[in-house]
Amino acid sequence: MHIDPFEIRVSDDAIDDLRRRLRATRWASVTPSPAWQQGTENAWLRELVAYWADQFDWRAAERALNRQPQFIADVGGQRVHFVHRRGVGPRPYPLVITHGWPGSFAELHALLDRLCDPAAFGEDAEQAFDVVAPSLPGFAFSPAAALPGASAWQVADLWASLMRALGYKRFGAQGGDLGAGVSVALASRHGSAVDGIHLNFLPTSYEPAVDAASAPLTPAEQDYLREKAEWAAAEGGYAHMHSTKPQTLAAALNDSPAGLAAWISEKFRAWSDCDGVIERRFTKDTLLTNLSLYWFTGCIGSSVQMYWENRLQPLRFAAGQRVSPPVAFARFPREINHPPRSWLERVFNVAQWTDMPRGGHFAAMEEPDLLAADIRRFFRRLRQ
Template identity: 55%
Template sequence: MGLEEGRSTRVNGPIDIQPFVIAIPEEQLAALKVRLRETRWPAPFAGGWDYGTDLAFVQNLSEFWEQTFDWRAREAQLNRLPQYRAMIGGLGIHFIHQPGTGPVPLPLLLTHGWPGSFVEMERLVPLLADPGSYGGDPADAFDVVVPSLPGFGFSDAPRGPGVNSRQIARLWAELMGALGYERFGAQGGDIGAGVSTWLGFDHAARVIGLHLNYIPGSYRPPLGEGEPPQTAEEAAFLERVAAWNEEEGAYGHLQGTRPQTLAYGLSDSPVGLAAWIAEKFVAWTDSGGDGRGVAPEALLTNIALYWFTNTIGSSVRLYRENRLAPMQFGPGERVRPPLSVALFPRELPLPPRSWVERVYDLRRWTPMPRGGHFAAMEEPELLAADIRAAFRPLREQR
């Protein structure tokens, strides 16, 4: 990985923006194959997925990774996206910046989550930046910006505590200003939904609108005096969340309490890393539990990115930072920019509309026909169409 020599861009002040090209050293590719071949496997067990990532699934994935998966081909495809790095708030931040093809493209900031990366947006970016080439209206074009969260991929990792989703929103606001965008839209799922929400809360004058395909898990609106009483539907939702956390939430509790302990094993074993990440892609995609919601090449591109950049440890630390700074609002606090929500059927537990309306200015609430938690990878066309529709009436407000 490295910077493209001889070019730099300086926009809106002192922030230096340098083009970036992915170039993983050949010795890292060779070392990975050795580690994959020398994996020490756990003893067979008949419990299947109920006990964690299935042994046969991980063995097949590992074999595919070692013998078939072509990182260089995927690297070349990713390098077709215009990528940069900039020093923002003392951190080197990697991002895609794809100018739109249309009469007046609207700036749009896309934020990924965990265990994803900027790779999630690979197929979504061209659909948003150049809709005319994909059967859409060029008037719906966006200037698309996709940063890598701090400690993910090619963005620097914070060296100490305190960088949570709210702090990241401040970094993103500074990045968009450096790119010359005073006002912009924000979109995200998973952790990206939290970052986008904080952008809308703390930088409301700059955010034209929000589009989310997930509502942050720690989101809690104000309740009590002066607020509407909790409904039976909202109470049932909180019970569903508690039941889901009891059955599925061990990863989040560990990452939110002792992430550094987890980092040793996942940073040392590519198979361990693959098992930890792949479990979520199997469970959270609209795949019927067979892991086919995302193609193996796309899944391994994402996993390999974590491996080559050695960022699994820094990525899971964000769970602890966010647990210490949850998204909870007080009386009278509201997220002012208009919100649109795309509801994918295999998403993690989502609140009822009334729960969202307690804080957000909800304008659109759109059930989607298929798709899960990784909507940008699973159903980029559906997600792109809903984002275009959501921002269409807001474009005059830029």
């Protein structure tokens, strides 16, 4: 496998083009309604777009991103961008962490600081990790999949090959959002190499077989499935669009940075533990670093393609099918779903379960200390 060092270098022309487009935004007329009730609030979006055009410093963000050691690998014909950060400690444990949508590898940086160099945060250097944080196919600097079918299952195969090429015969996996699906697929398909997985989200396509006679749904499971369906009806329009008409959406969002900002930023507000005030959790610069990665790489269409693929190849488990590597689950209170432990135990050996005191969907950004501590606690028992 060929691996090359990588550095982000966005051209001045691309930055100038973005600013021109932002300043030329053709704003939609809207019917008055309570702020955020019908989606991204217009006045807030105008303020963000103006900041993006005139104050946001991409070059500073680029320098910060490039402080992470980045590489490009050819994995079976698929080019994969990844951060590979070595741990500071006597025996760092290898861990592959996978981001989700609408995030990117940039959302993991605070978490990597704490996992790779725990002593810098007052923790035991013995608990350091070697972290590999790949960009999913079609996200940021990982090109779109060359062929259809790149669901969580196929991405798990890519990650297993990448970890072997980096010299890791055994490793752990962690993820939220789409990354949780990849981690589940890794444990299911590559259990001989994966010691265990840590999740902070349960993929919506996860579907264990339910035998109504021998193992009927519990009241807690019934409540969860009902709440999940109600959430999908009220809040899941984005996912339905991603998984049914991704190319229609891509044509609009790839041409309008203001539209892209509206589509993505609304999720950072709705899914985080911010009490409705997005900048309690995320600064404009943080939001715009992530948005700029989507814009400069033109990846919004290819990023949502994975929803289509996961719909066609869900994480479905047959009656009696078990996944052998142990699982840890960190349940954050403002996450978009809250499965009961029994729902995971239908398939997994749940070795650790943590109800977090605060935090939402973007746990690595919102609560990196809590998440890092939970990851360390789980993998402490699996280190060899």
